[in-house]
Amino acid sequence: MQFERMESWEGLDIDDSDLKAFLKKCNSTATLIPGPAANVQAAMLNRQTDEPKSTQEFVNDIAKATFDRDFKSNPWIWAEKFIKHHGLVQDGNINNVTQLERVKSMHVLPFVACIVKECNPNGLGDMKIVVKDQSTSLSASVHNKVLLHPEFGPDIGVGAVLLLQSVGALSPFGRIYYLNITVRNIVKVFKADIGPPTEELLNASSRPVIRPNPCAENNNKDKDVGPSEKACPSRSNNKTTTTMED
Numbered sequence: 001m002q003f004e005r006m007e008s009w010e011g012l013d014i015d016d017s018d019l020k021a022f023l024k025k026c027n028s029t030a031t032l033i034p035g036p037a038a039n040v041q042a043a044m045l046n047r048q049t050d051e052p053k054s055t056q057e058f059v060n061d062i063a064k065a066t067f068d069r070d071f072k073s074n075p076w077i078w079a080e081k082f083i084k085h086h087g088l089v090q091d092g093n094i095n096n097v098t099q100l101e102r103v104k105s106m107h108v109l110p111f112v113a114c115i116v117k118e119c120n121p122n123g124l125g126d127m128k129i130v131v132k133d134q135s136t137s138l139s140a141s142v143h144n145k146v147l148l149h150p151e152f153g154p155d156i157g158v159g160a161v162l163l164l165q166s167v168g169a170l171s172p173f174g175r176i177y178y179l180n181i182t183v184r185n186i187v188k189v190f191k192a193d194i195g196p197p198t199e200e201l202l203n204a205s206s207r208p209v210i211r212p213n214p215c216a217e218n219n220n221k222d223k224d225v226g227p228s229e230k231a232c233p234s235r236s237n238n239k240t241t242t243t244m245e246d
Contacts, residue, residue, distance in 0.1 A: 070115050071134065074197070075161035075190040079113050081197045082188060083163070086207040101135035103169040103177045111187075111210070112164040112179075114138075119158055131162065131179070140179035152189045159192030165210055 070076065084092035089111055098109045114131035121127050125144035130137055147153040156162070167185040171177045187208045 070132065073115075073159065073161075073192075074194050075159065075192060076113075076115060078190040078194055078197045079161045079163060079188075081202055082190075082205065083113070085202045085205070088163070088187070088208075088210060097133075099135035100131070100133045100138045103138060103179070107169055109167050109169060109179070110165065112162070112167060114162055114164070116156065116158055116160045116162065116192075119156070127156075129156075138177060138179060140181050143180075143182045145183050146181060146186060149183055149186075152183070152186050155189040155191035157192055161190040163187035163189075163208075 080094045083089060083094050083097070086092075089096045094113055097111050097113045098106070100109070100112065100114060102109060112133070114133045116129055117132050117137060118130035119127055120129070122141075125147070127142040127144075127147060129140050129142055131140050132138075142156065147156065162181075164179075164181065164185045165187050168180045169177055170180055187210065
């Protein structure tokens with residue numbers, strides 16, 4: 001019966017780093033079990049502490065730690081400020097990018113901001129990754145030309161934030177979707193260990209070329225806003241324009 005109650009922990013979107021931090025508070029000698037079983041382990045250790053938290057408190061603490069690490073990180077803050085500074089989406093607001101969850105209703109996602117959660121080379125030169133935004137997590141295939149690109153390739157890794165445009169969504173297995181990322185889809189990569197953004201650094205950055213989205217008007221009606229159709233000059237007049245490779 002106890003095991004049945006524990007099964008719900010396996011579905012939690014919790015990273016090992018968050019659980020390890022929790023284990024240090026529970027028991028300095030505890031070792032984290034790899035994989036989903038770690039969720040059950042952490043829950044059991046929580047109950048063994050002198051002042052165990054309720055299940056809901058524990059879930060909330062872990063969820064907050066995960067959210068803060070992902071969406072309050074320097075790469076994500078860079079993405080927010082970069083989008084606003086260059087007016088890449090409506091109102092320059094990162095909340096107006098295309099959410100990954102829209103993959104179920106759109107063949108092409110106009111403009112995406114996402115953080116890389118997993119990276120696994122496929123042995124053929126490409127890479128399988130898992131990306132996440134505030135709506136969901138999604139698998140993606142990164143073309144080998146992206147990995148070989150001198151500007152993008154070296155910075156793609158766990159914790160990096162990707163800005164993508166017109167990225168195709170495929171569903172070869174029915175309800176399982178993944179993104180197909182090529183060089184043409186990459187707008188910007190903010191590496192995991194990037195420092196905090198400053199006004200000076202933003203002013204020195206180049207505005208990337210955003211291809212017009214022919215479906216932008218329809219997307220706006222559906223409350224899904226892609227990249228701006230009209231050229232939106234950045235705040236500095238001294239910037240050059242970065243072109244995208246095919």
